[in-house]
Amino acid sequence: MARSPLILAASATTALPGTVFTSARVLTENAGGRFDSAVARTDDDREVVVRMPAGDEGAHDLAAESRALHALTAGVRALLPFAVPEVLGESGSGAQRVLVVDRIDGYRIDPGQLPKGPGYAPAIGGALAAVHALPASIVRTDGLPVRTAEQVRDDVRRLLDRADATGRVSDDLMLRWRRALDVDDLWRFESAVILGGATSSSIVLADDADGIPHVVGVLDWAGLSVGDPAVDLRWLASAPAAADDVHEGYAAAGDRSPDPLLRERARLYAELEFARWLVHGHDAGQVDVVDDAVALLDALADGVRGDHIVPDTRSDIDDAMALVESVPPVSTPGRVDTSMQTDAYDPEALSLYLAVERDRAAAAEALAVAMDDRANPDAATGAIHVDQLPEPDGVDRDATAPVDLDGWGDDAPRAAAADAAGTPDQRDATTGTADTSEGASSHADPARDTVVDDEEDALRASRAALRRWGVSGDPA
Template sequence: MPRSPLALAALATVAVPGLDAFDVRRPQVAGTEFDTAVVIDSVRKRWVVRAPIHAGAGAALEAEVALLDGVIAEVDAGKLPFDVPRAAGFAHLPEGGRAVVYPEVPGHPLRLEALGPGPGLAASLGRAIAAIHELPTAIVENAGLPVYDAPAYRDRRQAEIDEAARTGKVPPRLLRRWEERLEDVSLWRFSPTLVHGDLTAEHVLTAGGAVTGILSWGDAKVADPADDLSWLLVAAPQESVDSIMEAYQLRRTELLDPHLTDRALLAGELALARWLLYGVRSGNDDVVDDAVQMLAELDEHTNDADQPAHSLG
């Protein structure tokens, strides 16, 4: 049963001594792993309280807090152009685990439609993602989060495709397309970086035409940097993509990755396979049906794109 906002406010007052809760609200975006609320104190300061819903979420929260200790040090050293959640206190939960409370990170969730070409928000977003990928990978290792080299990550992608194929719900033509890309070894020669792993519009905060904060670091890993770019290549206005990618490349110090965009687009497609697998594993027929429909649309779209143009001559 979800914790009420009042119960979450009470946890906040336990976690942060002296916090005088004046008001409490549900956040704009609520996840499925945590009960979350925004607590406003008597001097109008805003705090976020997150309480894990199950033991797995609790373990993920502890790893995220450990990771953020390392990330915060990089923010304070001027290595990141945005802020991240900074734990101010914890409250032990009766069923085990802890709730965390942190001052609300300033900014509003990114509106993809606000992205345009040029040196504004799109460029700020590209630089922000590049800065993440420049962080020391030891931050992930020290937090006990996953670390992959390029061949191991390619194997991971192959395992996802194999499992999706066994469902019998992925169009055969799409499976062949994915297999061809996995077999192209040149595509998978990349330098693994620290990857956020769950970048979405809701997790990127902006204000004044710039990225001000990035939330929800629980899926961080050392892996393929293309993963953090796939959502933008798929969903951002097309006229903004060049500005995002140009700013990203200028901020990176690694040698140019010629297949970064190819892998990012593939990662966007494989996200549909993971959505299908989530539906199958959880027995959620609505999710399965949604994934099957999107896979069919992708199959049709990619087939049309691959068809050669007919000459009128």
């Protein structure tokens, strides 16, 4: 039977000796019934949160919560852009443990009710990125769990073996999970500090003066450890509408190396929660839990049939990323879109990008073939080869020195420029009198000189190319 708020307030006096509580009310925390919780008000008008475990599982989690909050020293908390509950007092142990922390004022949103778009979802993603950016030393120093990528993979393998041993998981699901387990790229990630079981309801939000939500606190630190960051994003399977925005906020706020398969691992962990629930019920001998887990697994199998956690087309994604990295930077005004450098790429936009790149490559290849195959011009492409051009008079094809083609002497660019500009009389008739005095030339427009230089350079380059073609010899 759950303890009443008054009993919890009375128990809190053992954790905070000398404190007088004037009122208490029930606190709903969506903790799955693991704790009995209440908000109590002291005689100095402070509000505190009092928790006691509801069973053995809750006792373990409450002890882990206390240990994690003690590990978050003042220096560590200064690295975070939000508040973390501070332990004010505690007493007892096991099922009689009492933990009192300060209350962070704000509101929380359940995953299923998290809306898409700017605001809530990006703010929550940014808060999780801030946790993952904490130095791993704070976890190692306090002896909290630390798991490498390979150890995380081994944990998943053991869970699959235990779930398979129950004989209650469909072959399709087991094949799906083991196939993901065998993809080496899926398990190449950088371990980070994680909450170990966060959801959107672990994030406390508040609105600023303009009504824009921001994160003011993060709760549920019992799973504090070093492990896979995707664990803290598995809950997004319950918030599909907001998943993209959470990932975008996470990528924008993070300073870690991009993790291209973060979403895929988060999805795998979400599905494995059903397998974990099955193993729990099987080991505990609880038939109702097993039946519930089997029903969930069957529904999952129907929903993902024919799908893979790591798509077979991932090689196309790799190719696109390589193409993006090979493109030289171009200075353009406005904000630069770096979404392709993150794991938050848009698959539809990516497929369009791949189609454009393939068309461009095909066109370049066709042009190259047309230029190289001079013996057999490609009539389909309409390419004009050098062999088809009229050969200038007096050109020795066996000569080894450059040959000056007719009309392309050193004076050709200047002659062409003079012809384009016309005679002084012609310029007078069209644009007014042309001043050719020294005084006028000293005030010439630098931009016009630059244009003329560019034209001469272009003509000179064209002349050199034609010279090379003219003495290239017979086709191989």
